[in-house]
Amino acid sequence: MNTAKKWLIFWVVLAALFVGFFGIVLSGNFPQFAIPFSVFASDDKAKKKEELPKLKILALRDVNDQELLKQQMEKVEALNQAFKDSANFSSSQAMADTIEKIYGSAKEGKNSFDLYRKIYPMVSSEENGFVSVNLIGFGQRLVNDQPMTVQRQVWSFTDTNGRRHDYTVRLRFNEQELAELTAEEGSEVKSVITTDDTYLDKSADFETAWSEVVRRGTDTQLYREMKKAGLNSDQTEFKALEKSIEVTDPSGFFDLFKETRGDLTHAYLAGFYHTNTPTDGQSDYYFRVPTSEKNIAEFLVVYDRLQQKIVSINRN
Structure with missing residues (x-):
C-alpha cells in the first residue's frame, strides 16, 4: 500500500471519530459511570443507628419545693x-363539682363516680362522718413531655361505731385539667405532710449528689471493653467503678450503666415524688434512658432527704 492510501485511511478514520464524538455531544447520550459509594453510605447509616435521641427533662432548678408544697396544701385545705x-x-355530681372547682375540669368524669362509689357507705348516713383530707405525697411527672403535678391523699371518715376508715386518693393535674383521679380503700403507712415540713426543700441537695454519681459513674471506655467481654457485672474493673459511687445499695447500678452505654448523662430526669416518713423523708426520682430510637428504659432513684444520700438505683 502506497503512502497516499495510508494517509487517506488515516484521515477517514479520524474524521469518523470526530463525527461520532460531536454526535454524542449533541445528543447528550453520555456514557453512565456508577461510583460505588454504597460502602460509605452504609457506614453513615450505622453511625446514625448508634445516635440515641435526647429526651426532655424535668428541670429541678425551676422547681421551688416550698412553693410547690404551699400550693398543694392550699388545695388540700380547700x-x-x-x-x-x-x-x-x-x-x-356534687362531689365531682367540688373537686373540679379546686383542681380543674376532670378529663374522665367516670373517675369521680368510681371514687364516690367507694366512699358511699361513709357518706350515705348522717351517723357517718367526714373527718379530713391529708396530703401524704406530692411531686411532678412529665406526661407527653409536659409537667403534671401528682398528689396522694388520705380521705378519712368514721362509721356509726366510731371506727375510722381511710381511702387513698391519687390525683394528677395541671393548670388546665384534672387528668387522673383514682382511689383505693385503706392508706399507706406514711406520715402526713404539713406546711411545717421545711426540710422537704432538698432538690438542690439531690442534684449535687446525682451530679457526683454521674461524674464518677460515667466511663464509656470501660463500657466498650465490657461489651467485648460480654457485659458481666462481676468484672473487676466494673466492681471498682461501682464502689466509687456514693449509693447505699448500688446493686441496680449495673443496669443503669449498661442501658446508658457507660454515659450516665443519657439518663434524663422525668419526675419526682416526695413523701414524709418518720425515719427518712424519702424522695423518689424517675429517670428515662433511651435504649434505641423508639424504646425507653425507666429507672427509680431513691433519695433520703434527712441523710442527704442516694439510697438505691433500680429499673422501674
Missing part, C-alpha cells in the same frame, strides 16, 4: 373546707 358541708357529698 377540700377540707368544702367537705365540711355534707351537701357536697350528697351525690357523685
